[in-house]
Amino acid sequence: MKNCLVIANSFKKDAESLASEISAFLKERSIKTSLFLYDGNKVRSQFLELDFSGYDFVVTLGGDGTVLFACRGCAPIGIPVFPVNLGEFGFLAAVSKNGWQEELDFFLRDKCYISSRSLVQCEVLRSGKTVFTCCGMNDCVISSCPSSHLVNLNVAYNHALLGPFKTNGIIVSTPTGSTAYSAAAGGPIVAPELSALVLTPVSSFSLSARPLVFGENGEIVITVMKSRSDVLLTCDGQIDFALSEGDVLILKIPQFHARLVCSTQEKFFSALQSKLNWSGGPRA
Structure with missing residues (x-):
């Protein structure tokens, strides 16, 4: 040292x-x-x-x-x-x-x-090209702007469609970030040294929407559908990126x-x- x-x-x-x-x-x-x-x-x-x-x-x-x-x-x-x-x-x-x-x-x-x-790594594809990448220690959040509005998001995991979400947003957090925004939105608290991703809907327009915990080898794919409000990606509450209709977000756990x-x-x-x-x- x-x-x-x-x-x-x-x-x-x-x-x-x-x-x-x-x-x-x-x-x-x-x-x-x-x-x-x-x-x-x-x-x-x-x-x-x-x-x-x-x-x-x-x-x-x-x-x-x-x-x-x-x-x-x-x-x-x-x-x-x-x-x-x-x-x-x-x-x-x-x-x-x-x-x-x-x-x-x-x-x-x-x-x-x-x-x-x-960590959680997020890559944003627009018309098939990478336009933004980030890594979060806590989470990556896809949300409406303003936050009180609803957005339409299609969510899949390893090519399996989890369904369309009409929601204020979706949080994809690490175990470390499970005690932060995800916990406030009703997500589970995960032991911080596990390697996993937690998907937590925020005020979803469905009583069946529940948080999900995924293993370390898969990818969460979120597609931004046509919505009445703007859509924003936020990494760790510190980095913002404006999303557009048709953007595809690929979220996974990096090797480091x-x-x-x-x-x-x-x-x-x-x-x-x-x-x-x-x-x-x-x-x-």
Whole structure:
């Protein structure tokens, strides 16, 4: 470990001062650091993606949104992300701001657990040609714009038609993202280290529409049909792409994985209890 990128969320209090502390900590261990100030609004408006090549690991200072941004760039080249939580939920940012020194020292001594997380890859075909691609750590969402309107979508899995959906949208999430928008829409919570895709309809105009969980080897194909409203693809809630009638979206699990430091099963289930008030049942 010789080169580290520190990503500090510019909207989080104390993020820059903590970045200076971590840089000094790493400098004592002969590790060079670079600082990037993360601005979520700029990411959305400019499709901003960093070049993470040349770094051995990345430290994020912010909430889960900062981690999502880092993981999308780090996963394809296998760089681990050390996520310090300065946000609200902390499902992904599992390192507390008061305990980062001990955890980072364990990581540098190769004594820290690293979780491998699958992603969802989306390719948009228009008239048979690829016009957009993205990878989501949490999810890819196909939705109406405005969100209160209905859109018509045909959905298939491995060439088997699942049927037409008249809905506000469809969420295709990873197990990591199953605790995010998908859970809010009634989807199942999936253990984060499984390799699967969760398809969750949003306010479907049918009582029979239910979430579905698919294995790692298949493809979900969604075709945008004629609708009365605009249709939007959103990746991780951070990247938007306007869809057109006839567009075909191919969603699958890529071969590469995100690597999250200190994100243990114990911390995941603890977050379910403390953040989402999940109890599992009555207790004696």
